[in-house]
Amino acid sequence: MEVREDVAGLGLVKGFNVGAAACDIRNKGDFSRLDLALVVSETPADAAGVFTTNDVKASPVLLDIARLEASPKMRAIVANSGNANACTGARGSEDAEKMCELAAAAAGCRKEEVLVCSTGRIGEFMPMEKVAKGIAEAASKLSDSDEQSAAASRAIMTSDTRPKTVIATVAFGGKKISVAGMAKGAGMIEPNMATMLAFIVSDASVAQPLLKKLLKECAGKTFNRMTVDGDMSTNDTVLCLCNGAGGVSVSESDAESAEAFKAALLAVCRSLARKIVGDGEKITKVVEVKVSGARDSAQAEKICRSIGNSLLVKSSWFGEDPNWGRLADAAGYARTGLVYDKIDLDYDGVPVLSKGQPVAENKPLWKKIVSRKTFTVNLNLNLGSAEESILAADLTEGYVNFNKGE
The missing domain is CATH 3.10.20.340 (ArgJ beta chain, C-terminal domain)
Structure with a gap:
């Protein structure tokens, strides 16, 4: 297996396009800081997620949990930094839904095929006019280019000092699977995940029940085994989309394929977890x-x-x-x-x-x-x-x- 650290990002995996925009979600008049990212699969992708165990869950987390329970396939993820959309009541839920609707229109899919993630300040309403412009801008830049892949990894950062990206490629039986990930997280870090977002994509085809099982196992060994300050977030999310563009089908009946995919997924999760702890707020060790x-x-x-x-x-x-x-x-x-x-x-x-x-x-x-x-x-x-x-x-x-x- 080949693992490459600090690569451009998710666009390295076949069939995925990404885009990023700066829309001043923090309301500081700063349109130079990227704060919105789109990840789009060209075809419906098998999807699974692992979420915060905090009793206080942000609106995007609740929406994503419901989405994944209703459907095994997704097309896109829209994510923002600067505003957590947490503790925002009915309006927060409406804003999360609207973000999915806007992203779906931009990506050419149904809103039910879009997942949403937010990170940032708790208790403030999302500036939806800015978000709408940001989604449109990010959609106009969608590509598999290194430039947009890198931009997307920066757009989800809050107190992070650097982007966190990795790709693992594993070959077996004349076949090859690629798994790439990007993450953010530096403070409020305590297992079971906290103030961290991780987006993982693969060109393998993995039915949701198996994908959910493997993602939970890998997260349990990595993201749920780290602590910076003992605090737990309202927004923690790890999402994985597998679009099958590489032509490899992973199943429990084919042990070789399942083991290969799990090895690559675990390598990506482990790398991202180490990067998150290593970038903990003002840490030295x-x-x-x-x-x-x-x-x-x-x-x-x-x-x-x-x-x-x-x-x-x-x-x-x-x-x-x-x-x-x-x-x-x-x-x-x-x-x-x-x-x-x-x-x-x-x-x-x-x-x-x-x-x-x-x-x-x-x-x-x-x-x-x-x-x-x-x-x-x-x-x-x-x-x-x-x-x-x-x-x-x-x-x-x-x-x-x-x-x-x-």
């Missing part, structure tokens, strides 16, 4: 927290999250302090029944604790490791065989200053 030797996955995951979301742990990472006591404390207050005298802990393979006791002679090495931009924390509970991991980030002064007011 990306840390993989691995818990092994757990009684079951639930225990391992709960401890991973407890460590990854601990403000004290995240602060010590920022200060490049190898404070294992804070990690042990966070693991313990997850209250999963770990036995302290059994745990082993290491940083990037260098022992820190052995059966709960510090391996003091390694202390100079611990400091060097936690000074790196990326490193891994491995905690073995020695209670079983289950394991889980998450991607986490440090907590910086810059993050607090960035988020103390809008």
Whole structure:
């Protein structure tokens, strides 16, 4: 399998066209900042989505869930940044529906074949006159060009510092499948997904039941295993469209095709998830927290999250302090029944604790490791065989200053 990072975008996949526009959705008089994107399949595409688990769901999320329950095929995605269209009541629902209607007219399909995503400020109504002009402009630019692919990936950005794109191509049995993705996300990041949008497209044909199953599995291993600040968004969405333009049909009865597609999909999801954490608001460290030797996955995951979301742990990472006591404390207050005298802990393979006791002679090495931009924390509970991991980030002064007011 070939994986190419930071490519132009979704237009690299056969049968998909993209376009972007700047329409000042933020109402700041800035028509230079791209803030609206269109993704259009030339033919009806198998579609599936994974959404926020927040009880407060934005209007676009509710619309998309209903759309995908009603039909397995979609033609387009319209997305904007700068306004979340969340907590906006009946008008928000009407605006989300209108965005689909406008995009459908521009793309030449039915509004029921359009999905909508929004990200940005919560509680403000969408400036629909500007949105309408933006959709028309983006539609006029629809193409598979590198220029528009790159523009679309920038149009969905909010506090992101850079676009996030990737394409994976896998060959098997004389056939080839391409899967490409673009995403945004930098703050309010906590599993099960938060303030993140990810759009994934493929030239394979994958019936919705299988696509939904595979997307959920891959999201569970990637997007749902990351945390920047522990907050959960109203708008999280991962959408996948598969148009079959490559002539390869993926089915459960053909294990080779299903495994190939899943491998490519997982590679794309994993890459995008790492890019999101790596672009966390004002972070300086990306840390993989691995818990092994757990009684079951639930225990391992709960401890991973407890460590990854601990403000004290995240602060010590920022200060490049190898404070294992804070990690042990966070693991313990997850209250999963770990036995302290059994745990082993290491940083990037260098022992820190052995059966709960510090391996003091390694202390100079611990400091060097936690000074790196990326490193891994491995905690073995020695209670079983289950394991889980998450991607986490440090907590910086810059993050607090960035988020103390809008």
